[in-house]
Amino acid sequence: MGEEKPKSDGSKAMSRPHLVAEKDYSALKELFSHHIESFDYMVDNGLETMLLNIKPIEIVDSFSSLKLRIWFGKPELFPPQKERASKAMHDALYPFECRQAKISYSGKFLVDICFQYGDGAVIREKFNFGQFPIMLKSKLCHLRGADDSKKLIAYKEEPSEMGGYFILKGLERVIRLIILPKRNYPTSMARNSFRDRREGYSDKAVVIRCVREDQSAVSLKLYYLNNGSARLGFWIQGREYLLPVGIILKALVDTTDHEIYVNLTCCYNEECDRVKGSVGTQLVGERAKIILDEVQALSLFTRAQCLRHIGEHFQPVVIGMQNDSYKTVADAVLRDYVFVHLDNNHDKFNLLIFMLQKLFSLIDQTSVLDNPDSLQNQEVLLPGHLITIYLKEKLQDWLLKLQRSLQEETDGEKKKFELSSLTDVKKAIEKNAPKQIGLVIESMLKTGRLATQSGLDLQQRAGMTVQAEKLNFLRFLSHFRAVHRGASFAGLRTTSVRKLLPESWGFLCPVHTPDGEPCGLLNHMTASCRITSYYDSKGNVKDFFKMRMSILNVLIAIGMTPSSPKLVQAGPPELLSVLLDGRIAGYIPSDLIEKAVTHLRRLKLSSTSSIPVDLEVGYIPLSMNGAYPGLYLFTSPSRFVRPVRNISAPAEEGNDLELIGPFEQVYMEISCPDGGDGGRKTLFPATHREIHPTNILSVVGNLTPWSDHNQSPRNMYQCQMGKQTMGFSSQALNCRADQKLYHLQTPQTPIVRTKAYEKYCVDDYPLGTNAIVAVLAYSGYDMEDAMVLNKSSVDRGMCHGHIYQTETIDLTEQSAKSDRAQRLFRRSNLDKSSHQLIDSDGLPYVGQRINPNEPYCSIYNEITSQTTSMKLKGSEPVVVDYVAVDVKNKAHLQKANIRFRRSRNPVIGDKFSSRHGQKGVCSQLWPDVDMPFSAVTGMRPDLIINPHAFPSRMTIAMLLESIAAKGGALHGKFVDATPFSNTMKESESESSSLVDDLGSMLAVCGFNHHGTEVLYSGVYGTELTCRIFIGPVYYQRLRHMVSDKFQVRSTGQVDHITRQPIKGRKRGGGVRFGEMERDSLLAHGAAYLLHDRLHTSSDHHIADVCSECGSVLTSSVIQPPKRAVQAILKQLPAREPKKVTCVACRSSKGMETVAMPYVFKYLAAELAAMNIKMTLKLSNEAGA
């Protein structure tokens, strides 16, 4: 359904007021925008920037001294197109086709390669770099243009398709957002591992993750040495190089020792020693001397000497610079590894000085450590950026490989290759397999593994992508909102990384994190949280240069001293450094800074200024031994931002929504409607205000009604369970070929719902049923979280569901493995028995019911002329829902999707849950007549739960929901259950409590104020002694169903080594009777049962043991002599006793039979193999 749009005629809208004619999916789309925008930027500019950043290669012909320079030019990415025999025809390839045909949604990737002989003209040639995966709904996706949901339906997509993922071999995969250290911000850190770097290192360092324009990053660490000096460490090719900081300082700019000294010590002022905000101490001067002495000790005095020194050391390390002069190598090292986000050496020098000051202040304990686990110092890795940096490395490697092979060819003896001939070079390039590049990207997305040498400055190499399961809408959506802390933290024993820190308030949902292993590591962004991108609100690419210039101008106008003509000779507390995207922009007097900050914030709001709306104004105020003070401005992408109301500035043009980041939030005064004045009194008046208290919750967390009335763990459980609910997973069900899809047949919209429910159009994918729930102990089948379902309700369709399962059969794939046998779908003409199930094309009839072990398709092998049929596995019948064939190869079908449908109607053992973390298992389908009934309305409950579910769990919201839904149902209205909404009310209404509001709705209709009713026993017809709490509660059916889980076995396959029953439900194995089970039987003294489980029903064996030598292994059966042949001819000779003999004793005198577990014999054999003999002593007496 969903295909028919509700007509906008009045009658329909009247009868179903919650159905809006045209749905607004914009809020939903915004949740996915960070994925799409990052990919869009990659397509628009990112790839080109990245390609230009790849170093050109040079090949020199030693004979002719001809020089060829090769570098990358412009990239070109095409929308996905179908492969066609004729080149002229190009048909668009649509996502639904990829899903069904199990192919990848990827477009052609062409790159200009530029050639230049000597100083000649530049020649550009396009090369095909394979198929590049395209993100859905990105600029290159065919769905991008389809803004209207009708168009999307025409493309066989969901009307609300949001995109943001890739389709690879038919599977939908989404790139995981991973937390990274905030770019271009020096963080102070203490790690014990720093001590192990080398002798004399302390555990303190200032670390900065510098990010280039093309998103590739280089982390720098400035270590503190116990002797007072510092070392700058960076990684090249998997090795860390540590350089004395003095050398770098000198190598960066032409400077004198005095200048360095003054620069370093400017933060110390004798007058301000130990006052609020001072960071420097006397020791700084001494340390500066040590640093300078170190350089002198190496007899390096000038910049040229320092550069030479660096060049000398790095020449063998840096690839492709072996023949260059030391100076060029040193320049390259400083350019490519030291503060790569800055182009100017003066800026680098200033930043290094700043970092040294921060490091020294940390050592002198005038500032505290930054917490790397806090969101304040973090940002996120976006899909487009990950692909860009991965592609950069791959292309770099490819180019270097090309250089090597070209050089080999030119130097080679064979005269076939001419460097001067471009065709030869092109041939060599084609030989270098450029098309592999696309495949490499595809396989990275498919497996989530980065095959990289350098590590790309990332902490992990696997788990970069996850499958976007369409189990239900909430789960699908959560994949795009999830933020992972990084796989490397998962194994950590400490729990500090998992802690919920106050810094993440409003950005990460405190409720929506899984229980157990990934708890606290896998977080979800709040519904209002966004991630900054390269696009401004109008969709234009941001001009960072212009933005930074205007910010600088604003600051200078206020009174900042710019950094470029270096004049400053002071530090905090008089002057504060201003860092703009990791560059020291200048110094601002501390008495002007508050003004500057408010001014900047005001400009952020105004649409006319060129200050970006998402500028992060991180002002760390002066404090006594607090965080290192300064004004840190960020315009960079991939930061977290969220909107709050600015109440300090008079709103211009009515816009008071300011985007703030986690860095600045810590130092802001934001009042929350739910929190009163937040304890800030009059001293620090609130400058900002939360839009709504629910802004701290994720989308899924926002859907729990009245979650503010629940005990918090219950809300966490609901966030979990909401994602495992069997719901209406897809509206385009008939165009999908997912391996497994859960589908609820009769879903309903909840009567009690939050504002977020409508905002995010969850009604398009409803997840449950409004069930009439009675809370009472009835029949005893509702103990321990079990629940009794009304059989008639189930008969009428409550919670009916299906599992759709698609089987893809690709004959080309299978035949590739074996010989080139031509195989096709065809049914056997000889075997008429299968004709009932299989059509003449070898595929099943649509709508056909297939039982286990019956064939569902048959395949004919043309070479062996044999027909094989695929048989249905499992233990339940299925119905063929749909058969799709690939018609690309018209001659014979090679590929088919067969979709099966398994019905999953509620049975005993299925799991259900309300929206309040109250899960339960159906224990009984009770007949309708036996259910308690109301005398007034005749109502019988759909399900019964036990009152014991409430006292310890304290899910008050579930009780509220029941009352509210009852009132809502009686009045024919939906009830708004947005949490914290009472705090947002302008004026206090007459009735103070929510329960009174809800109760009066009931009382008006003649029901009890508290939602209780008099019920009568369905069995006896007599009144139940208590008033029963009864009302509708939205119930979800969870995907855990007994039919998929039950395991029984009487006899069956055994393990051939131990002769014990095999394990595994699929193979018909047994359930393990383990140690703990054994212990409990021992404790009970249930010897017979124990013997039965562990011996008789397991590997009972009667072994022949030789009592002479005591061995279990030496017995051997004596073959009865020739007479045996005659004995067989004669029918059934009297069964002779089996003659066994001991091979070791050469006699059968002492042979006895002993019952034992077969594993015991096996153990004896294993021991024997280790040269250990095991003997048994046989005796008849008991206890011998």
Place this chain on the structure above:
Amino acid sequence: MEGASYQRFPKIKIREVKDDFMKFELRDTDASIANALRRIMIAEVPTIAIDLVEIEVNSSVLNDEFISHRLGLVPLTSERAMSMRFSRDCDACDGDGQCEYCSVEFYLRVKCLSDQTLDVTSKDLLSSDHTVVPVDYSDASSSFDNTPNKGIIIVKLRRGQELRLRAIARKGIGKDHAKWSPAATVTFMYEPEIYINEDMMESLSLEEKTELVESSPTKVFGIDPENKQVIVVDPEAYTYDDEVLKKAEAMGKPGVVEIHAREDSFIFTVETTGAVKASQLVLNAIEVLKQKLDAVRLSDDTVEADDQFGELGAHMRGG
């Protein structure tokens, strides 16, 4: 059957009868009989419902099982049901349940040819027996709804979609599947007896009286506009919620109102799905109850009784 006879002669007084609704009093009996009647009306009065669907073509958006399930829930006029055979007991068709004595055949052949969505409704079901047809809900008496009644929607079809099927309806009871239940709601209440202690009531002020009257969520009591006396307006509106009693106690006047449930008289409310008329449903229920009692009585002195009723059989023989 020695000893005192507890035999009573229950009486029924009908208050209101409509096609699908009935309200009556049942007097001079106890809860067991009343509840038995209720249970039988819900679960054991036979009706006819579609039980087997053979789908020829289904290109609609709903899957075969779902459509079959929906068809099964369509109420069919089941006046014939009492005289029909259960398919499992039918000897005319060897139990395949497709003969005229135990089944009714339906056909549904719809294809959407226009651009407008086509609603396939229960009206499209063609019956082989004119007495067994989908229930017609177009109620002539209710005039507020002027829209032409189109029956129960089974599925909606788009252009080009088609649904073609054959369905077999059979007799069954609600115990087996809710689709055979003729009752939408059957409920009974104990008739309340309300005494107002006039003397105590006199001691209350008018305000207190109003408070007391309004404490009941349903309109049970009222105040006589003339002499300002608390009177019982509608005793049957009382839901045994004890709100008034609690209020009286809170006011310090326990016993100002006394309410008792009469153990031997019941007020029944019956609503049917339309498969049988409400009055017929009650009669059928009594018939079924009689049959069940007969079954017990007849097996009283047979040998099988022991197997059938176990200890109960021995008990009935006077053991």
